[in-house]
Amino acid sequence: MPRPTVAQLTYGSCTVIFSTLAMLLLSQTSSGPGVAVIAIAALGLGLLVAMTVPVPRPSPASASAPPVRQQAQPEPVPVPVASVREPTAS
Numbered sequence: 001m002p003r004p005t006v007a008q009l010t011y012g013s014c015t016v017i018f019s020t021l022a023m024l025l026l027s028q029t030s031s032g033p034g035v036a037v038i039a040i041a042a043l044g045l046g047l048l049v050a051m052t053v054p055v056p057r058p059s060p061a062s063a064s065a066p067p068v069r070q071q072a073q074p075e076p077v078p079v080p081v082a083s084v085r086e087p088t089a090s
Contacts, residue, residue, distance in 0.1 A: 005055060012050030016042045 004012075020042040029035060 002055075004050065005053070008050045008053045008055075011053050012046040015049040016046035019045050 020039060023038045023042065024035070027034065027038065029038070
């Protein structure tokens with residue numbers, strides 16, 4: 001099983017936090033069983049959101065093509081430069 005991506009963890013965690021707060025504020029419950037039901041519902045919703053986040057997949061062209069090896073570049077050959085004397089003014 002592949003590991004979850006950072007986006008999946010982020011979206012799932014934010015969904016759990018915000019949906020829990022929203023449901024607690026809207027329901028105005030303060031009983032233990034009510035809070036537990038809301039927490040379980042928020043966890044389920046967060047899991048659903050995390051699993052539906054699209055996962056980037058390698059493109060079909062790059063998956064089927066063999067890896068490209070780079071050829072070694074030839075080293076430049078130093079060219080001797082003849083010393084040029086500047087004419088002197090007389």
